[in-house]
Amino acid sequence: MKAFVVERYGDADTVQAREMPDPTVGDDDVLVRIHAASVNPLDLKIRSGDLKAILPYRAPFVLGNDLAGTVVAVGSRVTRFAVGDEVYARPDQHRIGAFAEVIAMHQDDVAAKPATLTMDEAASIPLVGLTAWQALVERANLRPGQKVLIHAGAGGVGTIAIQLAKHLGAHVAATASSAKAELVKGLGADVVVDYTKQAFETVLRDFDVVLDTVGGETLDKSMQVLKPGGIVISIAGPPDPAFAKQAGANPVIRLAIAALSFRVRKRARRHRVTYSYLFMKASGDQLRELTALIDTATIRPVVDRVFDFASTREALAHVEQGRAKAGKVVVRMTS
Numbered sequence: 001m002k003a004f005v006v007e008r009y010g011d012a013d014t015v016q017a018r019e020m021p022d023p024t025v026g027d028d029d030v031l032v033r034i035h036a037a038s039v040n041p042l043d044l045k046i047r048s049g050d051l052k053a054i055l056p057y058r059a060p061f062v063l064g065n066d067l068a069g070t071v072v073a074v075g076s077r078v079t080r081f082a083v084g085d086e087v088y089a090r091p092d093q094h095r096i097g098a099f100a101e102v103i104a105m106h107q108d109d110v111a112a113k114p115a116t117l118t119m120d121e122a123a124s125i126p127l128v129g130l131t132a133w134q135a136l137v138e139r140a141n142l143r144p145g146q147k148v149l150i151h152a153g154a155g156g157v158g159t160i161a162i163q164l165a166k167h168l169g170a171h172v173a174a175t176a177s178s179a180k181a182e183l184v185k186g187l188g189a190d191v192v193v194d195y196t197k198q199a200f201e202t203v204l205r206d207f208d209v210v211l212d213t214v215g216g217e218t219l220d221k222s223m224q225v226l227k228p229g230g231i232v233i234s235i236a237g238p239p240d241p242a243f244a245k246q247a248g249a250n251p252v253i254r255l256a257i258a259a260l261s262f263r264v265r266k267r268a269r270r271h272r273v274t275y276s277y278l279f280m281k282a283s284g285d286q287l288r289e290l291t292a293l294i295d296t297a298t299i300r301p302v303v304d305r306v307f308d309f310a311s312t313r314e315a316l317a318h319v320e321q322g323r324a325k326a327g328k329v330v331v332r333m334t335s
Contacts, residue, residue, distance in 0.1 A: 003062045003100035004312045009049030012320070015313055020062060023097070023104035030081050030107050031073035032089070036123035036306075037064045037098035039319045039329040040156065046096075047316075053256070054239065054247055054279075055093060064098025064331075066090045068113055068122035078107045080284075086113040090126035092282045099312050099331065111287035114294040121301045124328035125160070129290045129299075131280040132161035135211050135233045136168065139276055144169025146208040149200070149225060153189055154180035154326040157213050157235065159302040162187040167298050173207070175200055183302070183326055201225055212236060220267060228272040237264055240277040247279070302327025309333045 003020045025031045043063050045051050068088040071081050081087065089110040097103050113122045136142045148165050152158045153174025165172045166188035173191040176184045181192045193200040201221040208230050210222040215236030222232045238261040244254040261277065268275035293299045304324040307315040308331075315331050318324060 001101040002309075003097070004064070005060045006047050006057070006063050008059050009047070009052060011048070012313065012317060015047060015063060015316065017310070017312070018060070020060075020100065022102060025073055025075055025104050026106075027075040027077040028106050028108075029075045029104045030071050030078055030087070030110055031102060031104050032067070032069040032087060032110070033072045033102050034067045034069040034098060034100060034333055035119035036069070036330050036332045037067040038124045038127070038156075039315050039331065040065050040127050041319065042127065043316065044320050053253055054244075054249060057096075062097035062100045062103075064100065065096050066123060066126035067098040067103065068117075068119045069103075072102070075107075080107045081110065086119075087111060088113045088122040088126055088287065089284070090130055090280070090282050090287075093279075099309075101333065106282075108284050109282035111284045111291055114291045116295050116297070117301065120306050120330045120332055121303060123330055124156070124301045124303050125290065125294070126287060127280065128156040128160050128328065130283060130286055131157050131235060131278065132164045132211075133286050133290060134280050134283075135235070135278050136161060136164055136170075136209070139233050139278060140209045140211075140231055142168045142170050142209060145171070147171045147173070147206065148209040148211065149204060149207050149222065150174045150189075150211045150213075151218055151222070152176070152213045153184040153187070153192065154302075155213055156302075156328045157211070158184075159187055159327050160299060161211055162189050163299045164293070167293060170209075173200075173204055180326055187302075209233065219264065223268055223271040223273055223275075226271065226273045229274075231274040231276055232268070233276045233278050235278050235280070237261070237275070237277055239279070240265065240275065243277045243279055304329050306330045306332050 071085040153176040174189040201224040204225040210232040212234035244257040
């Protein structure tokens, strides 16, 4: 199969187009011919080796973390899917490889594609949709009337998280530039703070939840807008001990991770709030929950640009250089 492969950890030049063996289909697997995949900041972190302590992929490996396509083969124990089904998925973190012609995934990680979406649109959803779901529903248990701040409201995660939070009945604030404010309001944000002109921590108060997609100073300042007992959930901050335990890290890695997040967790305690690091996991069941919201027009995808498969490296560069205006960048198979 044709694929875009990380030859070694490093910069953009380490991703190359090459022929790779077709994946093996296990008894519980579905083999999917990929019609479209999407680019995520996670792809760039994996390529550069930023996550190799917890996700030690052995090069060469195929990059890509979510997709939409058609089932072309099923394992002997597969009951959910049949050949010809249109599906979408975020494969398990140990079985990534969406920038390719085909991929094998466990049936539990796959869901039927939303009927109302094109393949390009569906491919933009799984990773960011699951991230928003696991942050707001699982981790925060967001309830009607609560206040949530979503950073980078025009980003891939932000565009879905705003819509999900509104569906859950929350009061939603989001950060975005003035150029993207109308888009973010249109997705359901009650308040939009232009981070280029205002310091969000000076205008927002008494929030129950912050979803941090930026990290750094933004994460630190987010604690100031939370009420006591609030929670900041970050996908961009340092991993915490709970994540290390969940990931099954060895004792040395657990200590290193605890040290990385010590300052942030200490700062959170001073503010009487909780810091929680989220690394989303694959889940076909949660994708089915999202599908219901998509097919009733409660959530809609936001796609910035679609690249041909041959231009996958350019698609990665488009995201890495911050050229995406809003939502997700998609790679479409042309044959």
